[in-house]
Amino acid sequence: MSELAYHMCNQDPDVDYSWEEYDARGIYLCRVCTKCVKAKLANYRPEVLNDSNYLADEPIEEDI
Numbered sequence: 001m002s003e004l005a006y007h008m009c010n011q012d013p014d015v016d017y018s019w020e021e022y023d024a025r026g027i028y029l030c031r032v033c034t035k036c037v038k039a040k041l042a043n044y045r046p047e048v049l050n051d052s053n054y055l056a057d058e059p060i061e062e063d064i
C-alpha cells in the first residue's frame with residue numbers, strides 16, 4: 001500500500017489545499033489533498049463513495 005494512504009495533508013509543506021472527504025451519505029471519511037486522494041479513497045468500496053443507497057447491513061471492517 002502506498003504511504004500516501006497515511007499522508008498528513010496538514011503537515012506537508014508542499015500541500016496548500018486539502019479538504020475533508022465524505023462518503024455518498026455524507027459520513028466523514030478522512031482529510032485528503034490532491035497528492036493522496038486516490039490512495040486514501042482506494043481504501044473504500046466504490047459504492048460507499050458514489051451510491052447513497054449502499055447497503056450497510058454487512059459487517060463493518062476495520063481497514064487500517
Ligand SMILES: [Zn+2]
Binds near residue numbers: 007008
Ligand atoms: Zn494528503
